[in-house]
Each structure stands twice: as C-alpha cells, then as structure tokens.
Amino acid sequence: MxxxxxxxxxxxxxxxxxxxxxxxxxxxxxxxxxxxxxxxxxxxxxxxxxxxxxxxxxxxxxxxxxxxxxxxxxxxxxxxxxxxxxxxxxxxxxxxxxxxxxxxxxxPIPDNCDKSGLDRQDCHVVVLGGCLCVVDYDEFDRIDIWSMNIYGAKESWIKEYTVEPLDGLRAPIRPLCLLPNRNILIEFQYLHECFYVYSVDSMAVYKIRIHDLRDLPPRHSFRAVSVVDDI
Known part of the structure; x- marks a missing residue:
C-alpha cells in the first residue's frame, strides 16, 4: 500500500x-x-x-x-x-x-497565551519588529501577537499587539511586517483584495488596493512574502 x-x-x-x-x-x-x-x-x-x-x-x-x-x-x-x-x-x-x-x-511558547487557540491550523509564527512572534487566536477571533524580545529566552515573551475582530473580515490573517506608528501590514487569507494596514492604537483598518489584483489567478496560486521586516 x-x-x-x-x-x-x-x-x-x-x-x-x-x-x-x-x-x-x-x-x-x-x-x-x-x-x-x-x-x-x-x-x-x-x-x-x-x-x-x-x-x-x-x-x-x-x-x-x-x-x-x-x-x-x-x-x-x-x-x-x-x-x-x-x-x-x-x-x-x-x-x-x-x-x-x-x-x-x-x-517554548508563552506561558500565558491561549494554548487551545494555538491548536488552530491558522495560527503561526512570524517576525515583527525584529523579534520572533506567535499569532494566537482566542475564542472570539481576537488575535494576540506575542513577541519574544530575547531570542530563546522563555521569560522574554510579552503580549505585544492585539488585533480586534473586524466586521466582515474575520477570515484568518497573517501579519506580514511592522510599519511605523504601530501599524501592521496584514494579509487576509482566501480573499482577492487581501492586504490591509491595521492600526494597533486606533483599531482602524485601511485597505491596500493593488492594480489588477482581481485579474490574477485563484488565491491559492500565489502568496505574499515579507522581504524587509522593518520600514
């Protein structure tokens, strides 16, 4: 077999x-x-x-x-x-x-994060602000981003950012990089117009329009990659 x-x-x-x-x-x-x-x-x-x-x-x-x-x-x-x-x-x-x-x-993962949330398939590891981070969903689709300020040191984990659920945009997200003024460039998976800037402080969201994005092949045939972590 x-x-x-x-x-x-x-x-x-x-x-x-x-x-x-x-x-x-x-x-x-x-x-x-x-x-x-x-x-x-x-x-x-x-x-x-x-x-x-x-x-x-x-x-x-x-x-x-x-x-x-x-x-x-x-x-x-x-x-x-x-x-x-x-x-x-x-x-x-x-x-x-x-x-x-x-x-x-x-x-090791953070002690205080939602362990059940990390079991979701759309949870993942990212790099933001020059630190290794874990994206952790809770039961209300709020997203906590935990940052390891000293690489390899368990005690250095802190809850750095929180992304509140956005109306009509509760699909799994993937943070791509940290922008100035505590803004995060995020990708909403499974959507064609999928790139947004999220303000951690004001909880405002701004859509990024990419010319002719709708004419590209189906969503699963391409993905965004962060080449430069900090701007």
Missing amino acids: TNESKLAFGFGFHPGNNEYKVVRIVEQEQPMGLEQEQLLGLEQHIEVFTLGKQPMWMINRKNPFLLRMQHHATSFNGALHWLGQDKQNGSTIIVSFDLESEEFQQI
Whole structure:
C-alpha cells in the first residue's frame, strides 16, 4: 500500500556560513504497533537543498518533533521556525531548524497565551519588529501577537499587539511586517483584495488596493512574502 505524502517548505539564510538553503518536509503515515491492528503514525523526513552544492538534495533524518504542515516557515536568526508538537507529551511548541548545524531545537511558547487557540491550523509564527512572534487566536477571533524580545529566552515573551475582530473580515490573517506608528501590514487569507494596514492604537483598518489584483489567478496560486521586516 502506498501512503500519500504531504509537503511543506522553508527557505532561509545563515550568515555564519553564508549559505542559502531550502528545507523540504515530507510527511507520511507509517505503520506502527501490531500489524493486525493496522495502526498508523506520522513520520516526517527533512531534506535540505544548499545553493551551489552537490548533490543538490541531501536526505537528512527523521524529525524528532512533529511540525505543523503549513505553507510557510519563518526564517529568523539563521533558523527556520514552525509551530509543532512534542511527540512525548503532545504539547504545542515552536520547532526551529538551524540552517548551519541542521539540528532541530525546541523553543517554548508563552506561558500565558491561549494554548487551545494555538491548536488552530491558522495560527503561526512570524517576525515583527525584529523579534520572533506567535499569532494566537482566542475564542472570539481576537488575535494576540506575542513577541519574544530575547531570542530563546522563555521569560522574554510579552503580549505585544492585539488585533480586534473586524466586521466582515474575520477570515484568518497573517501579519506580514511592522510599519511605523504601530501599524501592521496584514494579509487576509482566501480573499482577492487581501492586504490591509491595521492600526494597533486606533483599531482602524485601511485597505491596500493593488492594480489588477482581481485579474490574477485563484488565491491559492500565489502568496505574499515579507522581504524587509522593518520600514
């Protein structure tokens, strides 16, 4: 029997070795336990492509954690980041993959955030204001953005921004970058006219119109990428 695979990708740069790398995660169901019970578990293998090196794709090893198979990874501090799960206790964590050592590490999530909210598929990790952040939804669709002011230090997490639900625009959002005056450029997923500026202080929202955006292919065939984090 052939099991279907799921794929996710990440792209980043490590200044220590001056290398660009593409990381591909391949997720498959694997038999586990007694054969007659036909139990299946998820296994994720990591493949790394280093620009300018041969062979191109290097099969690395199994992932000790379980990454959430989202469309985008967050590149920050020479590592890629995903929300994931600890295989031992099932808790939600941030998983980092160092692009120099090609080692996985676990980054703790904030103690006071809504753990049930982080279990939603549209929650994710972003970079805002030069800090690693977690986007956390509550039961009322309010979005709290937690910022890790000192990378790797659990005690440095603070609730930095809150985005209140917007009338008619409650689709999952993805913050892209921090603008001046505590404004956040956000992308509303699944909408054609999907880019807005949200003012944290005034809770005002402004639509950004992009010429001929409606004439582009369906929404799932393209996405926005933040190249410069701060303006």
